[in-house]
Amino acid sequence: MGRTMLLLAATAMLAGCYPYRWSTALEPTGPGTYKFNAGASTIDHPADDPSAEAERLALLKDAMNTNGFCPSGYAITDRQAVLGGRGLIADAWRVNYFIRCNA
Template sequence: MRLAIMASLALAALTGCASYFSVTSLEPDGSGGYRFKAPATSYEWPLDDPRWEAERRAMLQRRLQMSGACPTGYRVTDRQPVLAEQTTLGDVWFVTYFIRCNA
């Protein structure tokens, strides 16, 4: 698992945003909403950097549009960063956004 996370993040860092998007995920949460997960690191895509937070939110919107979910809009009900790994390059986080579609 550790090697897979680091390999995915390294590839994304080398190839830019397109690959970064590929290490995000959107899945139903089982209660009518969705969970969107995106990586953040202390050396690339910083966790609390406003620019990268805006980019993660834009990717969330793209994932929702691609899946056809929430056609009338959505709201983020929670944001939870979880430390996945500490490496010599810095910390690796996965930020989970909890989503509810508008009625």
């Protein structure tokens, strides 16, 4: 029993050290328009944190370039932080960006 508890505790500690991976999605919403969403939480990459916002915008730029969308650039027309669920330690959010390609 003691070894089992020790193993469980060690596994939990290691899981807490695992690097955070962004959850993102980019989807077309119409001609020349897209929706990009990225995960956020009250602990990792909060929706209202400037450095986390810069990381999300870098991910958006990379996704747009990788997919060859909006070669003349784009504008973010709206941004919405949507609560996805409440947790014991942190709340989960989705930050949605609505994008329009420049002409």
